[in-house]
Amino acid sequence: MSVSSVIIAQQDNVPLDHDVYIFLKEMKVKGIIKNVHDDNPLMSRYEVRRYLEQLQENKESLSSTERRLLKKYQDEFYDDKADSTNTFQFFGSGSGFSSDYSDFFSDKIKHMYSYRDDNINYYLEILGRALQGQQFEPYVNNSSLFDIGFRFRGTVFSKLGYSLTVQKGGIAGSQDLAPTFDPRLNYNFKYYERFENIGNYDFAEGYLRYYTEPVENMNLSFQIGREKLKLGYGYGSKLVLSGDHPVLDFIKMDFSYGVFSFTSLHASTVGEFHFDRELNYTKHIAYNRFKLSFENLFDFGFGESIIYSGRGIDLAYLNPFVFYKYVEMSLQDRDNGLVFLDFQSNFLKNIEFQATFFLDENILSHLQELNLFSNKTAYQVGAFWYSPFSIDDLSVVLEYTRIRPYVYSHVNLKNSYTSHAQNLGHRIGPNADEIHTALAYNINEKMRINLEFQHVRSGENIYDGQGNLLFNAGGDFMVGHRELIDAKYINFLDGERINQNIFSINFRIEPVREIWFDLFYRYIAERNVTKETSLNTSFAYLRMMFNF
Numbered sequence: 332m333s334v335s336s337v338i339i340a341q342q343d344n345v346p347l348d349h350d351v352y353i354f355l356k357e358m359k360v361k362g363i364i365k366n367v368h369d370d371n372p373l374m375s376r377y378e379v380r381r382y383l384e385q386l387q388e389n390k391e392s393l394s395s396t397e398r399r400l401l402k403k404y405q406d407e408f409y410d411d412k413a414d415s416t417n418t419f420q421f422f423g424s425g426s427g428f429s430s431d432y433s434d435f436f437s438d439k440i441k442h443m444y445s446y447r448d449d450n451i452n453y454y455l456e457i458l459g460r461a462l463q464g465q466q467f468e469p470y471v472n473n474s475s476l477f478d479i480g481f482r483f484r485g486t487v488f489s490k491l492g493y494s495l496t497v498q499k500g501g502i503a504g505s506q507d508l509a510p511t512f513d514p515r516l517n518y519n520f521k522y523y524e525r526f527e528n529i530g531n532y533d534f535a536e537g538y539l540r541y542y543t544e545p546v547e548n549m550n551l552s553f554q555i556g557r558e559k560l561k562l563g564y565g566y567g568s569k570l571v572l573s574g575d576h577p578v579l580d581f582i583k584m585d586f587s588y589g590v591f592s593f594t595s596l597h598a599s600t601v602g603e604f605h606f607d608r609e610l611n612y613t614k615h616i617a618y619n620r621f622k623l624s625f626e627n628l629f630d631f632g633f634g635e636s637i638i639y640s641g642r643g644i645d646l647a648y649l650n651p652f653v654f655y656k657y658v659e660m661s662l663q664d665r666d667n668g669l670v671f672l673d674f675q676s677n678f679l680k681n682i683e684f685q686a687t688f689f690l691d692e693n694i695l696s697h698l699q700e701l702n703l704f705s706n707k708t709a710y711q712v713g714a715f716w717y718s719p720f721s722i723d724d725l726s727v728v729l730e731y732t733r734i735r736p737y738v739y740s741h742v743n744l745k746n747s748y749t750s751h752a753q754n755l756g757h758r759i760g761p762n763a764d765e766i767h768t769a770l771a772y773n774i775n776e777k778m779r780i781n782l783e784f785q786h787v788r789s790g791e792n793i794y795d796g797q798g799n800l801l802f803n804a805g806g807d808f809m810v811g812h813r814e815l816i817d818a819k820y821i822n823f824l825d826g827e828r829i830n831q832n833i834f835s836i837n838f839r840i841e842p843v844r845e846i847w848f849d850l851f852y853r854y855i856a857e858r859n860v861t862k863e864t865s866l867n868t869s870f871a872y873l874r875m876m877f878n879f
Contacts, residue, residue, distance in 0.1 A: 339452055341376035341410050342492030342542045342552075343484040347559045347574060350779075351404050353771075355382050357726055358397070360717040362680035363389045366624055370564050370632060370673060371585070371594050375492060375542065375552075380408045394723035399776035407440055410452070420445055421879075438844040441879030443481075453485035456878055458498060464512035464872035474504040476513055478532075482878075492540040494558070502530035512872045518577045518751035523604065536578055549588040557581065562594075562618060563634070563687060564673050566713050566728045567767035567785070568758040570689045571634065571671055572618075576753045577601075579616070584651065593621045595651035602640070602745055603752035603809070612745060614640035616755070617648040617655065630675045639666035640745040667746040668692060683715040689756075691738045691748070702820045704805065704812045709734040709757070713767075724773040729766075736762040736790070736805025736821045737812055747808055754808050762806040762824060763789035778840045785833040790826035802826060828860040849874040 345351060352372060359367045364385045367374075374382075386393070386401050393401060406417045414427050419434035419441050426445045435441065444455040462476040478500025486492050502509050502522075509530065510516040516523075522532040538556020545551060557580045563571030581598035596618040605611055620634030637648050637655045647658050656668045669692060675685040691707035700706065713730030738761040739748040748755050759765050766786040773779050792810060793802040803810060803817040804826025835853045842848070852871040859865070 339410065339447070339449075339486055340489040340542075341380075341408075341452075342486045342490060342540055343494050344373055344375050344492065344538070344540065344558065345379055347373060347561060351379055351408075354397075354400050354404065355379070356715075357717050358382075358386060360681060360683045360715050360726075361392075363392055365626060366630070366677070368592070368622075370562065370622065370630075370675070371592075371620070372561055373558075375540070376408055376410070377542070379404070380410075383408060396724045396773050396775055400773070403438075403776050410447075413440065418442065436843055441845050443879060451485065451487045453483065456482045456484075458482055458496070458876075458878050460500070460874065460876045462512055462872055462874040464508070464870060466508055466511065466868075466870040468867045468869045472505045472508050474502060474506075474508040474512060476509060477501055477503075480534075490541055490543060492542065493538065494556075495537040496535065496558075498534045500532050502532070506530045511870055514575065515577075518753050520604070534578075550586065552583075552585045554583045554585075555581070560596075560598075562596075562620065563671065564675060564685045564713075565687065565711060565732075565757070566685075566715060566730045567765070567769065567783075568732075570687050570709055570711055570732070570734075570757050571636075572755055573757060575758055576749075576755050577751045579750065590624050590626075591621065592624065593619075593651070595619050597644070597649055599644075600750035602749070612640055614638060614745060614750075615644060615648070616750075619651055619653075619655065624677075626677065628676075628678050630677065632673045633670070634673075635668065635670045637666050637668050638741070638746050638748055640743075641665075665743075665746075667741040667743070667748065669748070681717050681719075684713070685715075686710070686712045689734075689738070692741075700820075702822055704737055704817065704819060704821050707735055707738045707740075707761075709738050711757075726769075726771045728769040730768075731764070731766055732757055732759065733764040733823075734759060734761050735823060736825070738762075738805075739808035740805070740811040742811045742814070744809065744811065747811070749808060752809060759787055759789065760806070760808055762791075762804055762826065763787060764824075777842065778838070780839075781835075781837045783833075783835040783837075785831070785835075787831040787833065788824060789829050789831075790824040791829055793827050827862070830858045830860060832856045845879045846877045847875070849876075 355367045356369060358364050364382050383405055415429040417439055418428040419439045420426060420428040420430060422444045424430045426447050442454050443457050446453055458480045460478050464474045466472045478498050480498030482496045484494040516532055519532045536558045538554055538558055540554040542552040557578045559574055559578050561569055561572055561574040563569045579598035579600050581596055583596045586593045598616045599613055602612045602614055617637045620632060622630055622632035624630045635655045637659055659666045659668045671687060671689045673687040676683055689709040693705045711732040716727045719727050739754055739756050741747045754760055769783045771781045790804045791806045792800060792804050795801055805821050806826050833855050838850045840848050850873055855868040857866045
């Protein structure tokens with residue numbers, strides 16, 4: 332068999348920050364493909380290809396820009412059709428790709444090195460980034476970030492996908508400002524340890540993923556490793572697992588057949604950092620979630636999670652066929668349990684509705700007492716409109732999120748809904764709400780612009796000048812309710828009231844295939860209603876990234 336005819340179903344995953352997820356989501360809302368399961372959005376290259384094949388079958392329904400985007404992603408994800416006409420390789424020629432260095436500046440897919448035959452393939456890609464960030468208000472400052480790394484990925488026997496990613500970076504300019512431009516630094520050990528004479532950071536991911544189809548239309552996969560994950564719905568940010576937190580180490584099972592799909596996940600992470608290493612600890616997070624999908628109607632899902640610490644892996648929470656909350660009670664009520672319900676519509680073309688209800692701990696009692704501290708509930712409703720007023724390539728989002736006090740917190744700090752002291756859930760945290768609107772437009776297959784507005788209200792805890800907690804408003808996910816100290820009843824947005832209006836704009840261009848430039852600007856107008864003070868913050872950055 333010639334190299335160009337090799338067909339191996341690629342089972343390595345597509346990273347969640349890849350632009351193809353946005354394209355597939357828009358095509359789902361447009362009604363051309365049926366379901367992109369963005370409640371559990373991570374997909375393999377094989378699955379992405381199957382969606383692209385559906386789009387090819389309905390190509391006549393696409394706009395001219397959508398057709399060019401489809402062709403762009405077909406070149407990338409149709410691995411069996413990759414050859415010298417659409418793919419360039421820096422070193423070696425055994426894979427049948429172009430080795431003409433002038434193709435570096437072309438729109439061909441690029442690999443540093445690759446190998447493929449009937450049984451195995453692997454690809455080596457170099458990853459790089461340079462970012463120059465500038466703060467304008469409340470004072471002028473700047474920071475620069477540079478990193479380099481590689482990704483080694485591939486598939487064996489069309490069943491076993493694998494990936495290894497390593498990146499190492501350094502910081503010039505203000506060390507303290509750097510997380511404004513890359514929030515991942517907030518939970519990067521090398522960044523905040525600062526034992527070395529230069530600011531630096533590193534990121535590492537890797538996994539093995541096994542996939543099989545026992546019968547037609549039955550999909551089953553098992554994965555172990557670490558990479559970015561998201562769970563649950565949410566256009567701006569997700570209530571359940573937002574992805575804006577440290578990557579988790581996990582074992583994961585996904586199953587789907589007919590209208591039914593199921594995900595079981597068990598992950599480990601760490602608590603807040605202490606320079607006294609004896610105070611640092613490991614915590615575990617388990618999820619089970621099932622969903623029913625009714626074609627051309629709606630999807631309905633139910634999920635549950637447990638956060639526990641102070642011991643090794645608990646076998647009770649490795650069981651995918653059990654109700655966690657009742658098991659947690661049988662284990663002497665030491666852990667933090669939550670449940671969530673969600674809905675997404677499929678019955679209208681070009682517009683989608685979704686909703687999530689999130690219940691942290693209190694399952695049955697006193698739900699009628701909405702201001703009781705233990706009623707830690709949150710909800711989110713939103714709509715996604717694609718091609719509004721028949722304007723091709725434009726999308727509009729409107730979403731409202733409301734999170735009651737003490738959500739994500741726990742009486743045992745070690746069991747808070749956090750990783751590395753970062754919230755696993757929605758970005759606004761507890762005792763807050765948000766109106767989120769966004770507009771995005773594909774200028775063409777190389778350029779996209781995003782405009783975003785957030786109106787956020789929050790009730791913060793009140794502290795004295797020495798940092799002592801005077802009033803617990805349930806506004807900090809790292810501070811739970813204190814028995815016999817804090818009030819039994821708490822009103823929404825009690826505490827130190829802060830309102831924020833946040834405006835963001837991002838322009839992305841890919842002038843040469845797999846080289847991207849992002850120009851980002853954000854302005855935050857904050858008003859402390861309680862203290863009657865105001866603070867304006869603004870910053871921008873230019874980021875260049877490459878992957879070849």
